[in-house]
Amino acid sequence: MATAAAQHALPLQAVPLPPPSDVRAAPAVSVIVPTFREAPNLPELVDRIAAALAGAGLSGEIIIVDDDSRDGTQETADRLAARYPVQLVVRKAERGLSSAVLCGFESARGATLVVMDADLSHPPEAIPELVRIIVEGRGDFALGSRYVPGGRTEDWTPARWLNSKAATLLARPVTSCRDPMSGFFAIAASRVRRAAELRPLGYKIGLELMVKCGCRRVVEIPIVFRNRRHGESKLTIRQQFLFVRHIFQLAVFRLFGRRPPE
Numbered sequence: 001m002a003t004a005a006a007q008h009a010l011p012l013q014a015v016p017l018p019p020p021s022d023v024r025a026a027p028a029v030s031v032i033v034p035t036f037r038e039a040p041n042l043p044e045l046v047d048r049i050a051a052a053l054a055g056a057g058l059s060g061e062i063i064i065v066d067d068d069s070r071d072g073t074q075e076t077a078d079r080l081a082a083r084y085p086v087q088l089v090v091r092k093a094e095r096g097l098s099s100a101v102l103c104g105f106e107s108a109r110g111a112t113l114v115v116m117d118a119d120l121s122h123p124p125e126a127i128p129e130l131v132r133i134i135v136e137g138r139g140d141f142a143l144g145s146r147y148v149p150g151g152r153t154e155d156w157t158p159a160r161w162l163n164s165k166a167a168t169l170l171a172r173p174v175t176s177c178r179d180p181m182s183g184f185f186a187i188a189a190s191r192v193r194r195a196a197e198l199r200p201l202g203y204k205i206g207l208e209l210m211v212k213c214g215c216r217r218v219v220e221i222p223i224v225f226r227n228r229r230h231g232e233s234k235l236t237i238r239q240q241f242l243f244v245r246h247i248f249q250l251a252v253f254r255l256f257g258r259r260p261p262e
Contacts, residue, residue: 027085029053029060029131030110030189034100038118039072041229046080048124056128061085063107064118065100068092097183098200098208105192111135114186115205119228122184126223130186139219140191141210143177144184150222151179170244173251174211177218182206184223187213196253201246211250 031049035042046062053060066073068090077088089107091100101115112131116122126144133142145151147168153161164181171180185206191213192198200208210218 026109027059027061028110029058029112029114030108031060031062031114031116032065032101032104032108033062033116033118034065034097035069035073035118036067037069037071039069039076041118041120042076042080045118045120046084046086049127050084052124052127058128058131061087061110063087063089063104065089065091065104067095067100098205101205102198108189111189112186113189113192116184121226121228123223126221129221133219134186134188139217141215141218142186143179143182143206143218143220144223145179145182145220146223146225147178148220148222152224154224154226170247171207174207174247174254175218177220179220180207201242201249204246207250211254
């Protein structure tokens with residue numbers, strides 16, 4: 001499977017077969033990777049995800065949701081799909097990391113959903129432990145954390161560290177976990193399906209899911225967060241303002257069970 005837009009010819013029978021997604025056994029894990037101009041990172045990322053899943057005996061699929069990068073992402077994904085269970089969804093109109101993750105959820109067939117960045121900052125080798133926490137019922141939400149014992153960041157400037165810590169403090173009204181800014185996490189697909197209306201602002205979809213999916217038991221495992229080797233950061237001032245608005249909306253939701261008026 002290569003792209004979400006691929007068409008499947010109907011067999012010459014009176015009653016058409018169900019689409020292939022209904023015929024294949026559902027994988028245990030769906031890994032959602034939102035991308036925008038991340039083509040150089042994809043071969044190593046997919047290799048490592050596949051190795052981590054295989055090493056843990058987990059069946060899986062990798063869903064790349066791309067915001068029409070036009071940087072070779074589609075061609076790279078097509079090549080990877082010849083070796084691995086990779087699906088590419090290209091979005092032509094909508095943009096943004098959080099909505100890309102929700103788009104990936106719509107295509108996912110796994111019982112456990114994993115979300116991670118494409119820039120190699122998150123270690124794919126930690127995926128099996130995140131999945132185990134969900135499958136074994138030890139937590140409602142499992143995340144890779146920079147700020148629990150054993151976790152750390154690599155070569156961050158003081159300004160970047162302060163920015164992350166300030167955002168963490170801003171998130172205190174909606175969660176007490178140590179690294180609420182983490183974009184590397186796992187959650188049960190069934191919990192997402194039961195969630196209240198998901199309408200994230202900005203790029204921190206994890207916070208939206210923690211609150212709207214009623215995740216009371218958040219389990220953090222230590223990771224080493226590495227700097228990207230290829231491409232550029234997508235964080236902008238506008239995204240930071242949206243984050244503040246998002247925190248306000250989530251705080252209102254936790255207090256009153258509804259989002260504030262527009």
